[in-house]
Amino acid sequence: MDxxxxxxxxxxxxxxxxxxxxxxxxxxxxxxxxxxxxxxALEALAALLLVLLGPRTAIGRGIIVLLxxxxxxxxxxxxxxxxxxxxxxAVQPLIAGxxxxxxxxxxxxxxxxxxxxxxxxxxxxPLARRSLLAAAVLSFLHTVGEFGVVLMLxxxxxxxxxxxxxxxxxxxxxxxxxxxxRTAAILLCLSVVALAxxxxxxxxxxxxxx
Numbered sequence: 001m002d003x004x005x006x007x008x009x010x011x012x013x014x015x016x017x018x019x020x021x022x023x024x025x026x027x028x029x030x031x032x033x034x035x036x037x038x039x040x041a042l043e044a045l046a047a048l049l050l051v052l053l054g055p056r057t058a059i060g061r062g063i064i065v066l067l068x069x070x071x072x073x074x075x076x077x078x079x080x081x082x083x084x085x086x087x088x089x090a091v092q093p094l095i096a097g098x099x100x101x102x103x104x105x106x107x108x109x110x111x112x113x114x115x116x117x118x119x120x121x122x123x124x125x126p127l128a129r130r131s132l133l134a135a136a137v138l139s140f141l142h143t144v145g146e147f148g149v150v151l152m153l154x155x156x157x158x159x160x161x162x163x164x165x166x167x168x169x170x171x172x173x174x175x176x177x178x179x180x181x182r183t184a185a186i187l188l189c190l191s192v193v194a195l196a197x198x199x200x201x202x203x204x205x206x207x208x209x210x
Contacts, residue, residue: 001182002167009163012075013143016082020090020139021132023083028094029120033106073155078163081153082143089138097131098124137194144190 101124109123125132147165154161156170164183171180 001186002162002164004159005162005164005167006186008075008159008161009144009165012078012082012163013140015079016086016143017090017136017139019079019083020086021136024087024090024094024135025125025132026117026120028091028098029116029124031091031095032098033116033119033124073153073157073161075154075160077153078150078161081149082146085146085149086139086142089142090135093131093134093138094128097128097134100131101127133197137197141191141194145187 098120105123105127106119109119114122144163145165146163147169150161150163150165151169154163154166156162156166164187168180168183168187171177171183
């Protein structure tokens with residue numbers, strides 16, 4: 001078991017999830033409350049940004065000048081790529097949860113003078129806790145299982161960019177199926193625990209409302 005890759009995977013997933021929630025909550029609120037309809041364009045831009053982060057592009061070279069190192073083949077690059085690539089997995093559950101909030105409550109909050117920020121934090125987020133949990137879990141699991149973005153932006157650098165998905169790929173490529181099965185089992189256990197958190201949170205909420 002590559003515990004270094006395991007720790008790096010958890011670190012990447014945790015950091016990415018935290019950043020995604022900070023971005024996705026106001027974005028989802030804007031899309032629902034503000035009735036914006038440009039999510040598809042946002043997703044297309046996110047995919048384009050993954051390509052533009054490369055060190056051979058103008059944006060990539062500008063990042064190198066600004067930060068002193070390229071984002072590609074670094075942990076910072078993995079975080080940026082993971083945030084961009086997993087953004088829809090965080091935004092979509094929040095959009096569904098916010099949209100399910102009674103519009104009469106939203107209108108009443110507006111009449112009482114609640115601005116967009118207060119409306120989101122005081123009304124939408126508390127009433128869509130399960131969607132918030134789903135967004136966090138989906139973002140975390142999607143990051144844990146990422147392969148293409150990790151390989152494209154990070155490569156396979158031990159202690160820096162080698163995650164469990166890369167380890168699994170290497171094990172299969174080397175015909176070490178016993179080790180690959182153990183790595184896959186760990187990824188599966190992480191998924192089961194995270195999904196159980198969603199269902200447990202949903203039942204707990206249902207019990208409180210009952």
